Amino acid sequence: MDKVRVIEIKKSVFENNDKDADALRSELRQKGVFLLNLMSSPGSGKTTTLIQTINALKKELNIAVMEADIDSDVDAIKIKEATGVQSIQLHTGGMCHLDAEMTRQGLDGLDLNSVDLVILENVGNLVCPAEFDTGSSKNCMILSVPEGHDKPLKYPLMFSVCDLVLINKMDVAPYFDFDLKKCEEYVKLRNPNAKVIPICAKTGEGIDKFAEWLKYNILQWKKEGK
Amino acid sequence: MDKVRVIEIKKSVFENNDKDADALRSELRQKGVFLLNLMSSPGSGKTTTLIQTINALKKELNIAVMEADIDSDVDAIKIKEATGVQSIQLHTGGMCHLDAEMTRQGLDGLDLNSVDLVILENVGNLVCPAEFDTGSSKNCMILSVPEGHDKPLKYPLMFSVCDLVLINKMDVAPYFDFDLKKCEEYVKLRNPNAKVIPICAKTGEGIDKFAEWLKYNILQWKKEGK
Numbered sequence: 261m262d263k264v265r266v267i268e269i270k271k272s273v274f275e276n277n278d279k280d281a282d283a284l285r286s287e288l289r290q291k292g293v294f295l296l297n298l299m300s301s302p303g304s305g306k307t308t309t310l311i312q313t314i315n316a317l318k319k320e321l322n323i324a325v326m327e328a329d330i331d332s333d334v335d336a337i338k339i340k341e342a343t344g345v346q347s348i349q350l351h352t353g354g355m356c357h358l359d360a361e362m363t364r365q366g367l368d369g370l371d372l373n374s375v376d377l378v379i380l381e382n383v384g385n386l387v388c389p390a391e392f393d394t395g396s397s398k399n400c401m402i403l404s405v406p407e408g409h410d411k412p413l414k415y416p417l418m419f420s421v422c423d424l425v426l427i428n429k430m431d432v433a434p435y436f437d438f439d440l441k442k443c444e445e446y447v448k449l450r451n452p453n454a455k456v457i458p459i460c461a462k463t464g465e466g467i468d469k470f471a472e473w474l475k476y477n478i479l480q481w482k483k484e485g486k
Numbered sequence: 487m488d489k490v491r492v493i494e495i496k497k498s499v500f501e502n503n504d505k506d507a508d509a510l511r512s513e514l515r516q517k518g519v520f521l522l523n524l525m526s527s528p529g530s531g532k533t534t535t536l537i538q539t540i541n542a543l544k545k546e547l548n549i550a551v552m553e554a555d556i557d558s559d560v561d562a563i564k565i566k567e568a569t570g571v572q573s574i575q576l577h578t579g580g581m582c583h584l585d586a587e588m589t590r591q592g593l594d595g596l597d598l599n600s601v602d603l604v605i606l607e608n609v610g611n612l613v614c615p616a617e618f619d620t621g622s623s624k625n626c627m628i629l630s631v632p633e634g635h636d637k638p639l640k641y642p643l644m645f646s647v648c649d650l651v652l653i654n655k656m657d658v659a660p661y662f663d664f665d666l667k668k669c670e671e672y673v674k675l676r677n678p679n680a681k682v683i684p685i686c687a688k689t690g691e692g693i694d695k696f697a698e699w700l701k702y703n704i705l706q707w708k709k710e711g712k
Contacts, residue, residue, distance in 0.1 A: 301527045302612050302641060303633025330613065332639050354643065356582065356613035384640070385613050386528050387556065387582035406632035406655065407529025413558050414610070415528060417580065429632065432661050 264336040266349045267369045269362045277392055281360035284395030289485055294377050294478045297396035299418065302384035304404040305428040307335045308461040310379060314343040316471040321376045326350055326366040328358050328383050346370060357388035360395040377478060390418040397481055400424040405433050409443035412450050419450035424473060427458040430465060490562040492575045493595045495588045503618055507586035510621030515711055520603050520704045523622035525644065528610035530630040531654040533561045534687040536605060540569040542697045547602045552576055552592040554584050554609050572596060583614035586621040603704060616644040623707055626650040631659050635669035638676050645676035650699060653684040656691060
């Protein structure tokens with residue numbers, strides 16, 4: 261099994277995370293690196309979605325991945341084995357989220373030379389990661405069908421900070437009382453600008469749409485920087 | 487629709503939560519109230535499991551429920567309508583967990599006269615709630631099949647503080663790569679004393695075993711107090 265680099269993240273000393281996140285965003289802009297912050301509950305399919313999406317995009321974009329987890333390095337190894345892209349594991353040491361300084365510690369462990377896109381797979385948690393700006397260019401979250409269409413009502417902040425909501429595990433929709441229309445309504449209630457894309461990471465359904473969204477947003481971001 | 491009482495929980499002022507939790511545990515012991523702290527990811531089926539279990543036990547035990555949520559009071563209403571037992575909603579105001587003092591604020595909103603069992607449905611989160619002793623007599627968590635059998639490896643603390651792990655949504659096991667044996671092994675790795683019960687809250691499968699576990703543990707707890 262391939263070994264991956266594991267970085268033990270230290271607690272931040274910065275008191276003003278918003279300021280620090282803006283500073284990190286500027287640094288990344290200067291380097292031409294688009295940072296996507298990917299959030300979700302545990303087990304919603306973040307890693308599988310990433311593998312499919314990276315394989316769809318890696319010929320066009322130079323991608324690197326940071327896998328944040330409280331413990332274990334299975335995800336970073338999985339990503340590396342399945343896609344071949346640069347992948348590191350961030351251990352949060354029990355912490356339930358990443359902030360900008362912690363994200364910077366992770367970025368320092370990557371070779372960002374000629375990298376277009378860094379994807380941060382945040383800790384599996386629908387609450388705390390939403391409260392901390394990581395310095396990302398865009399925020400994306402995954403809600404999976406088995407979790408239920410009512411989640412935007414219960415975790416309002418997470419849905420309001422995300423530019424894109426992927427609805428994963430659409431293949432099992434027939435076995436759950438999941439109402440996609442209602443879910444989309446609830447998402448819009450929290451965030452009228454959020455885009456919703458139904459996907460199935462297992463079968464690959466909708467991954468092309470997510471890849472298109474990423475390419476379009478990276479292009480727009482590059483235009484804004486000029 | 488029945489209205490339920492909603493309590494806006496304030497941030498704790500206690501610095502030593504462990505000490506405060508022990509004090510609350512003693513108070514509850516004196517009152518003869520067994521407190522079960524129920525934790526899980528968002529959407530794992532806590533509320534449905536509670537409804538089935540309360541309906542199986544309410545003739546033998548006087549039960550009250552505290553439903554903690556960042557926002558919304560749908561769960562407390564659901565519990566009240568489906569079971570008729572005393573049910574209140576705790577709003578955590580964005581906070582990702584409950585500690586002992588916050589739990590006490592909730593208990594103050596209940597009429598504990600002749601209540602045998604209070605069930606606290608904690609905020610949906612596999613990380614933070616595990617770090618804060620609520621003063622509960624026992625901790626229980628739900629892991630649902632769609633979340634995957636690897637979760638004890640990724641959220642070690644949650645599995646190590648729980649006396650009981652319910653594996654929910656067993657009815658959809660054929661549609662997911664969920665290995666129950668492996669899951670049980672991983673749970674035991676984190677906590678050799680934890681009991682694992684597979685259930686399906688939707689069909690009622692295994693709810694009798696959870697009800698038996700509760701009755702047995704309340705009885706043992708009462709014996710210890712004598």
